[in-house]
Amino acid sequence: MADSQVQIRQQNPDQTVPFSAEPRSQDSNIPSKHKLPNFLLSVKLKYVKLGYHYLISNAMYLLLVPLLGISSAHLSTLTARDVAQLSDQLSFNLVTVVLCSTLMVFLITLYFMTRPRKVYLVDFACYKPDPARICTHKTFMERSELTNAFTKENLTFQRRILERSGLGQQTYVPDAVLRVPPNQCMAEARAEAEAIMFGAVDQLLAKTGVRAKDIGILVVNCSLFNPTPSLSSMIVNHYKLRGNVTSYNLGGMGCSAGVISIDLAKQLLQVQSNSYALVVSIENFTLNWYFGNDRSMLVSNCLFRMGGAAILLSNWPSDHRRSKYQLIHTVRTHKGSDDKSYGCVLQREDEKKKIGVSLSKDLMAVAGEAMRTNITTLGPLVLPMSEQLLFFMTTVARKVFKMKIRPYIPDFKLAFEHFCIHVGGRAVLDEIEKNLELTDWHMEPSRMTLYRFGNTSSSSLWYELAYLEAKGRIRKGDRTWQIAFGSGFKCNSAVWRALRTVNPAKERNPWMDEIHEFSVHLPKAVSIGSIAK
Structure with missing residues (x-):
């Protein structure tokens, strides 16, 4: 692991660097357009009301x-x-x-x-690409230079982004992008999608013992690659799923599409009794790697990496005994009605007609607003009554009676034992840690996932949960909060309760053969301070 220690530069970043390249600010009082706003200090009462509406409507029974x-x-x-x-x-x-x-x-x-049908997570599997797909920082820069597509200034820019990103030396990139010259074509994109989807689903079916014919619901999400026939049809054809399978293919929904897929599967399981739902979350970069010089589009090259996950949900009462988790809540927030939110993550063409995903400088502010709404709505569903009363009373006093009192920040650590926060970037994780007053221990799954696998888009939450299982942290009754945000702009949450203690000795996931290395050798680029083991 010695070669994986990343040295972080301390000089001020380029003004065009979007949020995910920002280092942690040394002075929280200095305003910055790239910092996540303190979203718990400006709560809107209508979202508190919405949270209680969810609580009442979902629990009338x-x-x-x-x-x-x-x-x-x-x-x-x-x-x-x-x-x-x-x-x-x-x-x-x-x-x-x-x-x-x-x-x-x-x-x-x-x-x-x-009474809503209980939805169980029987098991899940995360895809671990072949070692030949590993892309070190050195390899990344060498391949970028050999394409002759980037100016010297933008090569330096990408190197600086990479050094500050929190990514390690063993993340994965599609074979078509690593080749010299890159081979961006439909066949290679399909090959990437098939490798990830079939690899994850094969592992999942082997772990659960469920036959492909038993799957009644299929939900696949991939934002940037939507071929015809669809990705869901590729799975139906490969595994010969039954003819009456209810299948959905979600496209263009960003990094939070994984939670959206879980929510959709949950809704379908409420009306389709005794069923299994297969959810597959992937992203595809073969046709979407950006070979241009617009800096707002170059950041995604430095952050996004290859990966995917397959999840098996069930509403069979008999699956309660063997399932790992029960889905307790899903809360979805969409800010697309606001133009700034809608355009902050945008797939477009640059001046030379090269397609890429552009990240706006307003992204941090937009993300903060979306997360504030989502968390405020989720709070009444999960927080202890004592926290809810203090939060509600101080909010009403400040908003309704205009009293000048210090706002009360609910302690979400009383509601959850574990946090799986989408690895949008190192700076985002830093700001969420500060705003929610989380510890390094709580942030460890997110930081280590960013370091080992990079931003795998909608599947990153499952690599984080797999990390928690590999470390032996999941105990019966533990509550885990998955929160992700993505283009649109959307912020979505899922809450899980562990039905049994997960024994890491019996697990098969991407972390198992190297989890002890991360326990001993913690890269400085991953976290500030020491992380409790």
């Missing part, structure tokens, strides 16, 4: 539970004499018997009809 509990408790106190007297009274009052029986049947039926 719980009102029946106390009623049934009180009734059961009362019935348990009845003696044989009470039962005999009640029987005598009812035998002479047919109307009362009918009404009571009808009410009881109605309440029981209403409970079971309105």
Whole structure:
């Protein structure tokens, strides 16, 4: 690991460097357009209201539970004499018997009809590319120079971005991009997609023992590559899925599409009983690597890397025993109605008609607003009542009564044991850590995923969860928060509860053969300060 220690430059970055290239600010009081705003200090009451609306609409059936509990408790106190007297009274009052029986049947039926089906995560698999796809910083710069597509200034710019990015020396890049000259064509793009999708799904089916014919729902997401037939059709054809499989192919939805896919699968499982849902999250860079000199588009070359994940969800009650997690909440936030939010991550052509993904300088501010909305909506669903009361009271006092009091920042560490934060960039992780007052231990899965695999787009959250499993941190009852953001602009959250303790000795995931190396040799580029092991 000695060659993987990255030296971070300390000089001020170029003014055109977007958010993900920014180093951590040394003075939190200095305003910066590239810093994530303190999104917990300017909460809007309408999103607090939205959170409580979700809580009420998703948990109305719980009102029946106390009623049934009180009734059961009362019935348990009845003696044989009470039962005999009640029987005598009812035998002479047919109307009362009918009404009571009808009410009881109605309440029981209403409970079971309105109760959401439980959604279980049976298991998941993350794709680990072949070692031949490894792209060190040196290889990246050598291949970039050999293309003769970049000016000297922009080669220096990319080198500086790479050094500050938090990426290590063993991330993966598609074979078509590593070749000299690069071979960007449809055949290579399909080959990349097939390698990732089939590799992840093969592992998943082997781990779970589920047959391809048993899958009733298929959701595939990939933002930048949407061929015809679709990626979902490629999976249906390869695994010979049944003819009535409900399949969806999500395109152009950015790095948060993984959580969107989970939410869509959850909604489908609510109406399709006794089903398995296969979710596949990938990205494809063969046709979308940028060979131009617009700096707003060059950053994505330095951050995004090859990867993908396959997830198996189930609503079979019998799968409760063998599943790893239960899906508790999904909260989706979309800011696309705002023009600034809509255009901050944009696929477009540069002046020379070369296509790339442009990252706006407003991205940090947009991301902060989207995350603020999402977190404020999620809070009432997950925070302890004590935190909710303090947060709500101070917010109302400041917003409604205009009282000049210090806003209360809820402690989300009381709601979750683990955090899987999308690895949009090192600076984003730094700012989220500061805003949510998280520790290095909480941020370790995100930072290590960024270092080892880079930004694998919508699948990065699953590499982070796999890291937690490999470190043996998942215990029965633990709650994990996955939060991702992407183009549109969107911010989405998923909350999982562990149904059993995950034994790393029995796991097969991309971290297992090297997790001890990361436990001992922690690169300085990954984290500020020491990380608890």
